[in-house]
Every structure is written in C-alpha cells, then in structure tokens.
Amino acid sequence: MAEYKLEVTTGAMQYAGTSDYMYVTLFGTEEQSERTLMDNYGVDFQRGATGSYTVKTSLSLGKLLLVKVEKDKYLCLPEDEWYFSKMVVTTPEEDVILYPCYRWIGRGEIVELRGGRAMKAFEEDHPLLIDHRKNELMLKKSLFEWKIMAEGIPHVNNFNDVSELPAEIRFSDSRLADINYSRAMTGIELKVKGLLGSTAEWESIEDIKQIFWYKKTTMSEYVADHWMEDDFYGYQFLNGVNPGVIKRCSELPTNFPVTEEMVKPFLEEGSSLQKEMEKGNMFLYDQKKMDGIPPAAYNGEPLHVTAGLCLFNVNPENKLMPIAIQLNQQPSEKNPIFLPSDPETDWLLAKMFIKNADCMDHQSVHHLMRTHFLAEVFAVAALRSFPVIHPMYKLLFPHFRHTLHINTRGRPDLLGPDGVLSKSSLGCVGLMELMRRDLSEMTYSSLCLPENIAARGLESIPDFYYRDDGLKLWNIIKSFVKAVVEHYYPSDSEVHKDTELQDWISEVFTHGFLGNKAAGFPAAFHTVQEVVKFTTMVIFRTTVQHAAVNSGQYDYSSWAPNAALLLRKPPPTTKGQSSMKTVLETLPNVGETVQIAAMTWLLSDRYTDYIPLGTYPEERFDEPEPKQMIKEFQAELSYLSEAITSRNSHLERPYTYLDPAEIENSVSI
Template sequence: MAEYKLEVTTGDMVNAGTFDHIFVTLIGTEGKSERTELDNEGVDFQTGMSVQSYFEYTLLSLGKLLLVRLEKDPLFVLPEDEWYCSKIVVTTPDGEVLLFPCYRWISRGERVELRGGRAMKTFEDDHPVLTDHRQKELIDKRSLYQWAITDPKLPHSSDFENVSDLPAEIAFSMSKLIEMLYAKRTSGAELMFKGLLGSTEQWDKIEDIKKIFWFKETSMSVYVIEHWKDDDFYGFQFLNATNPNLIERCSKLPPNFPVTEEMVKPSLAEGSSMQMEIMKGNIFLCDFKMMDGLPTKVHDGQTLHVTAGLCLFYMNPENQLKPIAIQLHQQPSEKNPIFLPSDSETDWLLAKMFIKNVDLMLHQLVYHFMRAHLLAEVFTIATLRSLPVIHPLYKLLIPHVRHTLQINTMARKSVLGPDGILHTSSLGWDGMMELMRRSLSELTYNSLCLPENITARGLESIPNFFYRDDGLKLWDLCEGNSEALLPSDSDVQKDTELQAWISEIFTHGFLENKASGFPASFNTVEEVTKFVTMVIFTVSAQHAAVNNGQFDFNSWVPNGSLLLRKPPPTTKGQSSMETVLETLPNVGETVKFAAMSWVLSEEYTDVVLLGTYPDERFDEPAPKQMIKDFQADLSCLSEAITKRNSELEVPYTYLNPDQIENSITI
C-alpha cells in the first residue's frame, strides 16, 4: 500500500469553514486514487487557518503527482456554506512534500482541480493531463471574466455591473465592507447632526469651515488649515501632495503666457532675472491646457467655469517653490490678466484657488481614477483571462490585482456615476468624460514609468521632491522583484499566454494606440521586466501617492475644491473675502467633498501592504528568497523615510512602504 498524507488548510476569513462533505482524488502520471472523503472525528473544516491531516492509501504509487481534485457535497439539507480552502500539502510515499495552492471559495457540486506550487509556463507542461487542465482553466476564466465597452474612447472594463455578481475570490472581505460602511455612516451622521448635510447656505466666514468635523483630523490636515494661504506651501503641494504629476521645468515661456521681467522681478532673488533663473533651472510651469474648452456643469441655473490656466513657479535660494504668476485662461487678453503675488490678497488667493480647482479635477479624474483605477482594472482582467494560476506572472501579480474589480464596480456608481460625488464638480458628467478621453488619447508609456516621467519633466534635481525620491527607490525595488521571476528572451517569445496578456492590455487598456509607445507584444526579458514593474508600481505606490493624502490636503476645501461657483476674475482690484466665500461651494457641497476625502483616505484593518504575499503560491526556493529580500529592502526603505520625515516640518509619508497597499482597494 502507498500512503499519501494530506494537510488541508482552511482560510481565516469570516465563514471560511464548512459542515459539508469534502472529497479528494489524487491524480498522477500512473493513475488516480479513489474518491475519498476527508473525515476525521469532530468538525473538520473550521475557520481560522485550521490545518487538518488526512491519509490516502492506494494499492500502488500514482507516479508523479499532477493534480489534487476537490469536491464538495451537501450535508443533509443545511443552507449552502461555501468553503475557503487555502492550500493542501501532500507528502508522497517517497517523502516528497508538494504544495497545492488553492486560495478560493468552493461551492456545492463544484469540482476544483489544483496544480502544484511550482510555477510552469505553457511550453513546460509535459503531460496531457496538465495541458488539458491548463486549457480548460483559461476557457472557464475567459467565460467568467469578460470585457465591457462603456465608452469607446476610455479603457474597457469588466462586465460585472453589481458587486453581488463578483466571484468570491476577488471580492472584499466582510470586515472591509463593514468598516467602509461605518466610515461613511459616521461622517454622515456627524454632518447630519450639525445640520450641515444638504444645506444650501453660504459660509459666513472661512473659520466656520473648521467646524465640519469634530472627531476627525490629522496633523497634516491641521497644518493645511493653518498654512493653505502661504505661497511656499502652495508650491510644496505641487511636488508632494496628491497630484505631483503635472509640474515640469520651464526652459522657455509659452508664447501664450506673456510674463514680463517687470512682473516677476519682485519675486526673484535680488539682482537676478527671469531668463537667468530659467537658465539655472529654477523656473517651473503647470499648464492646464488639457482643460480648455471642456463642457461644464450647470449649477443653480448658471453655467460654471473651468479655467485652462497656467501657473509659473520659482524655486528660490531657500529651496522654496513659490507661484510667481498665474494666467487663468490659455489665450491672453485684457479680460485675462496675469495675476501676481503683489496683487491684492484676495485677487491672488482667488487665482490660486482656480488653479487648484482644475488641478484637483485632473488629479481625481485622470491621475487617480483613470491612470490608477481604470488601468488597474485592465491589468486585472487581462491577468485573470490570460494567465493560468500556475503561470509565474500570475503568481507574482495576483496579490496586486486581487480586489480591484470590487472597488471599481462600487466607484462607478458612488463616485463617478451620474449620481456620484464627482458629478458635483465644476465639470459635471459630460466634462468629466471628455477630460478622461482626452487624457487617454495623450497617454504615453513613458509617462507611467517613473524614471522616464521624471526625466521628461526635467525634475531630476529639484530639491525637496520627496515623491520623486521615494518613488524612484520603490521603482527600483519593484523592478528587482519582477526581474527575478522572468525567463530568457527565447522563453518570452514562445510564451503564448504572456503574449496574450500584453495583447489584451494593449487592446483593451490603450485602445491599440501605437503612437503611445505601449507594447503590443514582448520580445525580451527587459521589455517584460519594465512593463511588469510599471504595473506593480501603478497599482501600489502610484495609487498610494495620489490617494492616501486626500483627507490631509482636501478635507479643508478652501485649499482645493472640485467646485467653484463664481466665474474667475477678469479684472484686478474688484475682489474681497466675500467674493472668496461666494466662490467656494455652499455648506452642503463642502461637507460632501470633505466626507468623500474621509472615506477615500481611511485606513482599514485588513490592509495588505506592499511586499506582503499572504497566499503561499510559490513552492520553489528562489522566489521564496526573492520575496524575503524584497520585504527586507522595503523595511530598510521604510526606516530611512521615517528617519528623514522626523527631521521635516512637513513630512512626506505616502510612499513609505508601511503606508502602501499591495493593490487598489479604495
């Protein structure tokens, strides 16, 4: 008799266990075992990563073990209770210990066949049983995960319309859903109690906005309230707040931005000139031309205004980045003056507010939603459709795409939908859609690759750019983690599943735009490494950079509002603080934006940090060591960032590895 020992692990999430009958069949190169129930005394499959040992006996050895088949049958007439099986470890008669990862829910009547933990590419399968299993898995997954085209000029999405339609393997945990609901209801209850929610009243004075939340603040949100008017803090935010993606070095003033030496001389170092500072590399520009001509929302019977402005910055000798000139529309005219720090306090403040308004809309719609959430959804669906669970790239990527479909399915209704919070912005629904279409048509591969992005914007040496400093270190670590698992160039070229994966991404994510520079296929390990690094960086570090600071910087709505009610000023010297209050959102709109920043920046207990691989999917020593090295490197980086931040007046925490999730879950 040949003895096989099975150690079966049940997951530790809520309701992972089952009272149903579980049957197992071992399939090897020399045959298969009997279908045998896994049954010990007492309750077998309890929640909490419980491990139960069983023995399977066969007359002869099954040869090389290929698959472990699991089946679940009902116990009496009890209601369905899906079982979450984490893994099965099999010890063969020869003493070989084999891992069979599962990490999925199993329903009644379902037959699940598990492959071993050693990563295998399609051309490495050496048995017809494995080849057939691989092909059937992909057929089933392509049937389950399908593309939907909601807008032909935007990245395609999954066809799941409701969260309830999602397979359990990619859905949130119950605890995460409960905590998200609690955060939403807590903020809403406080605002309702204060009579702020739904109020159409205008704020009487700026200080009243401090009363929105009594029980929610951070050290950074308090700092923002105290310093939001300061020019040096205003400039700092374009490097290290929620949208560090737009500013670039200015080597020559645009012809439609006629800033003169006389205008900016008071803002420059004594004895210097604008041309001298441009030559030194100290002049920077944010150009919001992408916003030009967008349709806008009708608000209280009036069409709102969105400014496609330009903002010029100067890095002074104290290494402070300050705005020195703002033009609120693309084409200069008498009714489009260039605002300066020497103008009246409220003129300058209004000009900065209108620039922050378009910056925030670009942040939310382009850099946060489209370039993080929507692209992550493309990466997710392509991974689930094109790569079997045994593929090394699937094993590497699945922790980074696990819950993206759920948060995006929710966001399409609660945040971006016609009734969502972003519909309250100055752009409105049509303007938001058009902005994202424009952005995708101009999106380039290099803009998503941080080293090339920083170089293209001329920001390699600008001081106090912590997003760049931390981001480049993280990019290098992700690159090393990706490269360690990838094959040779010849393997890349004959890996049909890998080629299908990148083809789906090119087609459904970048709409086959060859001018964008995105690859449609792979030829070398270097190409695969770069692309996989971009994917992992985008869904982890880049999302953290544009998401995690939203409450810090945006809960104080005067610092940056998605909605401004009055048109931008066309002449100087006509504004007052009353004009500022009339321009800001009303009370109800303000608290809605503040509450959104609370929910989107909340920390939840089931967070899975970058570098964490909670599922044991690799069975080889090399990738296991790679993961340990990656985690050690991330820990060292975290310590260095924490030490640096302790010496800063305004710390930058959003790319500290201990603040970065593995995937987009909020």
C-alpha cells in the same frame, strides 16, 4: 499500500469555515486515488485551522498532476461556503507539493488544483494538464469579459454589480463592514450637525473647520492653517496628492506673456527671469488639455473652468513659489496675469482656480484613470490570459486582489448621475472628456517614473520627496521583478514562445491603451527586459503610484478652500474687485463641501484586510527561489521604510505616503 499525507488549511477570515463534507481525489501520471472523505474526529475545516488527512492507495500514483476537491452537504444544514486556502501534499516518495487555492467553494462545486512549480504553457508535457490548462482559460475568458464604458476610455470589466464577482476577488465581509460603518458614521455626524444636503453658504472660513468632530489628521489641520501661504501652495505640487503635473520651464509659452517687470520683485536679488530659467529654477503648470471642455451647469447656469497656467520659481531658500498665474489659455484684457503683489484676495482666488483645475485633473486622470482604470485593465487581461499555475499570474495577482471590486462598486458612486464627481465644475461628462484627451496623449514613458521625472526636468528640484521615495521604490520593485522574471524566462526565446504572456500584453494594449502604437506602449514582448520593465510599471502603478495620489486625499482635499472640485462664481477678470466675501461665495456651499470631505475620508481611511506592499499572505510560489526573492524584496522595503521614517522625523511636513508600510499591495480603495 501507499499513503499521501494532506495538510489542508482553511482561511482565517470571518465565516471561512464549513460544516459540510469535503472530498478529495488525487490524480497522478499512473493512477488516480479513490474519492476520499476528509474527516477526523471532531469538527473539521474550522476558520484558520489546518487539518491533517491521509489518502491511501494500493500503489503509488506516479507524479502527482492534479488534486480534485468537492464539497457536499452535511445533514440538512444550510449552505455555508468554505474558504479553502491551500493544501500541502507529502507523497510516499517524500515530495512535498503546495496546492494553492485561496477561493470560496460552494456546495456541489468541484475544484481542481495544480501544484508544484509554476509552469508556462509550452512546458506542459501531459495531456491531462494541457487539457486542464485549456479548460481553465476557456472558463475564465467566458467569466471575465470586456465592456466599453465610454469611447476613448480604457475598457472595464463586464460585471454590473459586485455581487456578480467571483467570491475570491470580492472584499471580505469584515472589510465591507468596515467601509459601510465608516460611511454610516460619517453620514450620521453630518446629518446631526445639519450639514448634509445643506444649501447654505459658509459664513466664515473658520466654520469649515467644524465639519467633523474627530476626523482630523496632523496634516489636514496643517493644511487648514497654512493653505493661503505661497510656499505651501508650491510644496503641494511636489508632495501633495497630484505630484505629476509641473515641469521645468526653459522658455515661456507664447500664450503666457509674463514679463521681466512683472516677476522681478519675486526673484532672487540681482537675478532675472531669463537667468532663473537658465539655472533651472523655473517650473510651469499648464492645464491646456482642459481648454475648451464645456463646464457643468449649476442652478441652470454654466460654471467656469479655468484651463490656466501657473509659473513657479525655486527661491534661494529652496522653496517652490508661485509667481505668476493666468487663468485661461489665451491672454486678453479680461484674462490678466495675477501676481503675488496683487490684492490678497485676487491672488488667493487665482491660486484657488488653478487648484480647482488641478483637483479635477487629479481625481479623473491621475487617480481614477491612471491608477484605478489601468489597474483594472492589467487585472482583467491577466485573469483572462494566465492560468493560476503561470508564474506571471503568481507574481501579479496579489497586486490586483480587490481592484475589480472597488472599481465596480466605485464607478457609479463617483461617475454616476448623482456621483460625487458630478458635483465638480466640469461634471462627469466634462471629466470623461478630460480622461479621453489624456489617454490620447498618454505615453508609455509617462507611466515609468524615472523617464517621467527626466522628461519633466525634475531631477534636481529640492525637497521633492515623492520623487526621492518613488525612484527608490521603482528600483526595489524592478530588482524583485527582474529576479523573478529572469528565473522563469532565462532567454528571450522563452518570452517569444509564451503565448499566454503575449496574450496578456496584447489585451492590455488593445483594451487599456486602445491600440495607440504612437505612444510607445508594447503590443507584444520580444525580450526579457521588455517584460521586466512593463511588469515593474504595472506593480508600481497599482501600489506606489496609487498610494501617492490616493492616501493623502483627506489630508489635502477635505479642506475645501485648499482644493475645491467645484467653484461657483466666475474667476476674477479685473484686479481689485474681490474680498473674502467673494472667496466664500465662490467656494462650494455647505452640503457640497461636506460631501467631498466625507468622500476623501472614506478614500484615505485604512480598513480590515489591509496588506502592505510586498506582503504575500497567500502562498502561491512553491519553489525556493521565488520565495527567497520575496524575502529579499521585503527586506529592501523594510530598510527603505526605516530610512523614510528617520527622514520624516526631522521634517515640519512629513511625507509618509510612499513609506512601504503605508502602501497597500493593490488598488483596494
């Protein structure tokens, strides 16, 4: 008689347990066991519990291949899904094998689990496992299908509602409750105050500070107090929510005729525009890709979108200062160059219109498309291409955990006819065109932070904490990915032979980058190092980059004068004609302002089931080597977190968004 010892763990989340009968069958190379009821004295399969069970067989089953688990009703009790985390089987030969599941199981459902070492397709040597792998992928390809949301935009998943998603990739009930509660409480406060839906205009800048009673952060209050200051304006292009747009300027664009006389008063004494460019102290914001996109209508009239240019200088105090702004691409008498020496509200309005364009670019391109939508492409391609036993699935899945849920839920909330972004100066149609233009110009190197920083000439600009923290995180992630990938792919030939890996990158190339070969994106993998680089980019983008462009949204964007998606009046075309009354009339009205503020609170809040970068509560790897690699990865992240915390303690404006402890392990909000 042979005995197989089973340790079965139920998930710890709400409602994870079940009262139903659970059966198990073990399949080996020699035999299969009897269908065995897992039943101990008392209540089995309680939330967060691990139960021990024994399966007895007359002989050893040989090498274990599969574990089949079935759920059957108990008496006449109503259905209660079971969250099955994992099973650990100890064989008569003393082999200890992990069988990860981490999914919900319904009544009458059969789940077959693979255990042991992560396996690539060409390594399979048993017909049962080859068939199981093939059938798993056929099922997943039929479940996860592609859909075209709009021409020229990355493709999306085919689910129309989150209720259609498989339970294991949906939000937990507790996270949903958290989000819904936060949304409800925010709405109630704004209704009680009479702000929600109000078409009134703000009577004073100070009134905007009263939107929320308690929803304040140290940084959001700092922004409200310092938003008009030029040095803080420049700081935001380095360490605000859109740190990926300015570039070093060694030669002024021909359509931006800034002269020496214009800017000399704002440069270091004795210096000149040419000298500052030669020293690497000049930087440019240029929103030319927005030029010509028709704006949205407001009260029947078209709004105004400024595809402007802003010139910055790093001054002797190492502050990035705006020194010249042109609000449209083509210079003319009605498109003057604004300077810090102009009347205060003229300069203020010019800065606001540049930030308006930057806000729309941030939300649609750098936040939605370059993190959320690309993360969805990486996820759907992985779900279609990799069986759960594949090493790349085990490595990548934790970084896609809730992406399909938040994207499926969020798309109509943001981009639907009544979505929040429909209230922007470009409207949803214009923002979609902006995304389309950006994707057509996007390059592989622009998604890889070291190359991105070098291409923009930002290697030495001072106090650029996004760069400093981001590059360290890129290297930590790359070191971890390199160790794991090289463990499973010891040679380039292994990469060539892995058809599932090739399917993944092919689907990403086709559905994410729309087959744009000129942009440098790989359509296939030829070397181990190509896999390492691309996987590093994927994990960085779904964790670090998303944190950089998402986590500070309430801090920087809830204060409408600092970052307005909508500006209602046209930009100034002559100098000396504006006042603070003009500024208030230009800002969104009360209802529009609070709607954006409420959205940024929801996007920046932290919810139940928050999983920091490098934390893997789901145990998927069974081998000691990747487990050790994860520990080393976590240790490096911890060291960096301590260093960032120490640095921030000395800063007037702490940069916390890329502290590993503050970065979520997947795009989840």
